[in-house]
Amino acid sequence: MGGERGLLIALVLFVGLLSIVPLARLAWAALLPGGSFDAARIADLLGNRRVVEATVNTIWxxxxxxxxxxxxxxxxxxxxxxxxxxxxxxxxxxxxxxxxxxxxxxxxxxxxxxxxxxxxxxxxxxxxxxxxxxxxxxxxxxxxxxxxxxxxxxxxxxxxxxxxxxxxxxxxxxxxxxxxxxxxxxxxxxxxxxxxxxxxxxxxxxxxxxxxxxxxxxxxxxxxxLITLIYRRLNSYGPSALNDMALLALLLALLTVLGMALTAWxxxxxxxxxxxxxxxxxxxxxxxxxxxxxxxxxxxxxxxxxxxxxxxxxALVRGYGQPLNADTITFENFANALFHHEGIREAFATSLWLTLATVAVLIPVSVALGYVLTWREGWVARVLRLASELAYALPGIIIGVAMILFFLRPLPLIGTGLYGTIWVIFAAYLSNYLALALRPILGGYAQIERGLDEAAQLAGAGILARLRDVVLPALAPSAAAAAILVFMTAINEIQTSVLLVSSRATTIGPMIIFLEEAGSSTLAAAVGCLMVLLVLILMGLSLLAGRHLPDGVLPWRD
Amino acid sequence: MSDITIDALDKSFGRTRVLHEVSLAIASGEFIAVLGPSGCGKTTLLRCLAGFERLDAGSIAIGGETVSSPRGHVPPERRGVGVVFQNYALWPHMTVARNVAYGLKISGMAKPARDARVAEVLGLVELGDLADRRPADLSGGQRQRVALARCLAMESRVVLLDEPLANLDVHLRGTLEEEFARFHARSGATMFYITHDQAEALALATRVAVMDRGRILQFAPPEQLFREPACETVAGFIGEGRVIAASDLAPTGDGRAHASVLGHPAALRCARGERPRPRARVSFHPGDLHMVPGAQGIAANVLRATYRGAYLRTEVMAGPAGDVPLTLNIPAPASLTQGQRITIALRDGWVLPDRAAS
Known part of the structure; x- marks a missing residue:
């Protein structure tokens, strides 16, 4: 059981550091900034005309x-x-x-x-x-x-x-x-x-x-x-608005949970x-x-x-509003998006390796976590599951605010903060997509007979050998589906990264908003076309492998 | 040595008590069957033995070493116990040979030695030709032999079998029962066989433990279970047994007794220490009842007679008041009609010990 206990501790640390602690930090900043509960501040902020308006709009x-x-x-x-x-x-x-x-x-x-x-x-x-x-x-x-x-x-x-x-x-x-x-x-x-x-x-x-x-x-x-309010305030005031925005993020989380509870009821x-x-x-x-x-x-x-x-x-015309005909058609925007615009190129490269790294970490973690959730009982397994589901269900912007709060101060061992670097986005992705990766993998586990693992255990295989030799071969199609889902979602991700991007680290997802805001509609359209193309290619690839998948893993397959 | 001592084992899932003070002493090399209806806790007992479940109280020792107790738990991978799962749990992505070799590989055996051992074991179970097949390409019987070969290769001293015949059709079962017997003879391992089918248990095991609601009711050789059940539940479970009331029990001292059953005297078997008592419970099987000519015997009314080939299975209402339902087998050819009055005699029966009679 020694190997299993080690694995469980590693999983608890992973989920704890990436989901539970940042969300707890968010609640702390929202309700107890500076260590004391200030009801007047909360009432003041929540009673603010713009906040009330944004809340009513959000609900409606x-x-x-x-x-x-x-x-x-x-x-x-x-x-x-x-x-x-x-x-x-x-x-x-x-x-x-x-x-x-x-x-x-x-x-x-x-x-x-x-x-x-x-x-x-x-x-x-x-x-x-x-x-x-x-x-x-x-x-x-x-x-x-x-x-x-x-x-x-x-x-x-x-x-x-x-x-x-x-x-x-x-x-x-x-x-x-x-x-x-x-x-x-x-x-x-x-x-x-x-x-x-x-x-x-x-x-x-x-x-x-x-x-x-x-x-x-x-x-x-x-x-x-609420989402756009948090985004715009953080953009204009920077980290000084963090505690107040944490409160708004908490309000948004509360509305989300209430809505889920109501529909569940x-x-x-x-x-x-x-x-x-x-x-x-x-x-x-x-x-x-x-x-x-x-x-x-x-x-x-x-x-x-x-x-x-x-x-x-x-995307095919030079200026927004031009009619599309044989004279105006141009592939300049695509050429710019792919080769010439440095910002887009870097953002795409950043997104690509971030997404690949996220997939590379999350798939093994999800396979191990799926093992614990499927075949082991106990409150630890339940807490792990709840935490990962929560981080996925809550709007990405909440995770974004939580990650800023959590990584704003210098880290104890490294000595520098991660805020403003790519690593905050990486942490946010890991937190956000764990549940997304987990779902198809749990579906895969449901189809594996537990005896297969137990038989390997009786043969003397430890937990890692069993995951490698018995579980993974049976789980491979579901793990591939999970990888594709995470890749497709993370490569174009916007909700979390829009808060975390900085001049040093930008991803492709928010790029469209920045380009559109800067008036480059045609370039934004070209980037959008490329994103859709990427999605279509990935969906096509997944359909090729679809025959080996359990039913219902790929949503676009009938 | 691979004797198993299970001592006062308790196991609950939440508030449900699944195993209740289960104690069994099994000698090395014995073939034990645990027989009970589904939900009686027998699979949990097997999982405790294999090490998949922890105990709440009590202990399990294999070969003198305590492997399970509330204080210590040897994980399944270090117990050296083999399990034949209900659906065999063959790894679908490995060939037959790799399935058998996996445990040896994990234990660090070098490839040449491993290959030789796998070939030898597959030869023993006559699967040498199929070494490169996948489990999906095998028949039910062949899969079972792969599962057994896996235990043979590991030289498991204790082999646990979890209802291995439950999913197979009747024709296969007889052949596969023989397979288990041969495996037992060849390996000399201690076998622990879980089943809900009494025919399987009685045919295979040297001793059978009858379980109900988490308790062991009786642990004895098959013929003793059949002839001398310890309580009403065991009596009713084995061989269509029936239990009815008797009066004026008078032991004769040599394990035999006289009593009055349904108003007629009957010669019965009983425990040697049995005392005379006014009321007793008697267990018997359909084969102990016989139709006799004349009127000297128990009067009975035929309810229904069903033709079963060699005999007529006959249900009657018997006794002075005609209110005790009984079943007996009457050798064919015979003709019985509904409502016909016949006379029957009880030729053999076992007096249930007093503590269980209540």
Missing amino acids: ISVASTLLATVTGTLAAMLVTLTDMRARTLWVFGFVLPLMIPPQVTALAWVQAFSPASPILGPMGLALPPGTRHPLYSMGGIVFLLGLYNAPLVFLSVRASLQRVPSSLVEAAQAQGARGFAVTRDIVLPLARGGIFAGAALAFVSSIGNFGIQAMLGIPARVST LGRRGDQRVDSARRLPRRSLGALRGPVEGLAWLYLVLCLLLPLSALVGT
Whole structure:
């Protein structure tokens, strides 16, 4: 047991230093700056007009966009699992794709698609007249984009639920005389309720913490939310505002946890754990099939193709607003983004090695942690799991503030602080993505028979030998999926790094915001196109390896 | 030496007490079966022996060395115990040969010696031709032999078997039972076999421990379990046993007794120290009941007779009041109809010891 105890201690140190201690430091700075509890300061700060306004906006935006995402995602899941729609695989890929595109790129694409200078609507004569206020630079615009952005999250959760409903339950209702709509309303949807609310919880967490969309649309629209407020105050005042921002971050964390608790309560007793070999029969849409399919594809055209082609269109002209034709087309922006613009090149290089290092550390750690969580009991395992889940569920900006606080002072052994260096971002990534890496790996563990490990133990193998010889070969596909997920998410990461980047260390994710703020819309569009391209390549690669993966590990695979 | 001493073992999961003062003394080289319904704690007992679970109280010693107690715990990898898992737990990514060789490799045996040993062991279980196959390409019986070869290669002195036949179809079972017997003869290891199937336990083991709700009810050779059950639960569990009331028990001193069963005198077996008492409980099996001609015997009403080939399995209501359900086997050919009155006799029976009779 000596080897196992050593491993457990190492895991506790890892999770403790990267998740528990920084978050505790955040709570300390928020509530007890200088060591004493000052109720007047807290009341003063939370009663501030701008803070109240940002809080109300945050709640309204996240609730409304969650509702939109839930309705859209549930409808899409029902369409895909319950009807005889054709070309389903392709449609699912298209529907889930926006989830993989960094939110700041999505926001940029939509802004360009619907601006008066739209490269797509303009030539069609549908663009807004010049001088009109951009429709997306508004509260409604933020709710709309966040809702669409998070709909795939709900879709994935509801689809998984629907696939677990045994067909016999539906057949029993039909035998009692229930027909089409009644069966869906009375049997199918109630059984999928757990999945619907689980999806809604994910959408809520994702909306409330989505910096990319809230910043890209909210800052020009002067719709302030907690995230953008924290970002802008820290940008203008620097570390002197840290304690106050820690309090706001704590408020944001509280709202997140409240939202999750509320959806969990609404969806309680939702998981019926019914499994059967036979899935629900697909119902024929009959004469409606054509129109329904038409609407489904129209949705993809509007929500995926239109904004993305606007992005490509903008990236292909020299100046923002120029019409795209044979005379104006240029690949200069791409050339600049790839080869000439030093800032972008360095940011990309930084992001690349940061992401690779994160993957290289997190995958072995997750394999070891998954072992403890799956096959060992006890409160230590539970605390480790909770801490990693919390660091993942909380908006990235909270981890960002926590990391600044934690690393601001000089470290005891090294003598210098890490603040402003790449290492803070690295630490934040490790903290943020542990749960993301863990999830597919836990799924992999669930498929490994425990006896395989025990048999190796009886053969005399210690914990490290067992992980290497027995667990890893069986877990390899899931570990690869985890690596791809972490890579895709971290390479374009914005929520955490936007706070932690400095002149010495910038990542590619926030670059789009900086470029757009600096007025280089065409260059920003080119960078966005390259990010989408990278995502598509990675998704394609993962599909090639997909046959060896357990079901449901890759969200974009039907 | 590989004798096993389990002393007053207690184990709880949360508030559920799974093992309750379990004590067993097993001699080196014995073949022991632990028999009990699912959920009786027998798998937990095996996991305690293998070292996967820690004890709350009591101790386990293997070959005189204490391996488990609340104070000390030798991890599974250092117990030298082999386990044949229910679904064999063969590593799917390794070939048959590598599965067998893994433990030797971990122990640091050099490759030439290891290869020789693997070849020898695979030859013993007649799997030499399949050394390069993957477990997925093997039949159920071949997988079991790989699992056994793994124990043979490690020269495990103690081999624990966790319901190894539970997932197999009936035709395979008989052959595989023989396989275990041969393995036992060849290796001389102490075998500890967990099962819920009494036929398996009685056929394989030199002694059987009957378990129920975390307690050992009786630990005895198969024929003693069958003929002299220690309590009603064991009597009811083994060989479709029945227990009914008897009165006016009169031991004759040589392990035999007379008593009145269902209003008729019967000759019974009992413990040597048995005392005369007015009430007793008698255990017997369907084979102890016989249909007799005439009216001298226990009157019974036929409820149902089912044709089973060599005999008719007959359910009757017997006794003076006709309210005691009994089952007996009547040799075919015979014809019985529902409601027919017959006379039966109890030819043999065992008087349950007093402490268990309540």
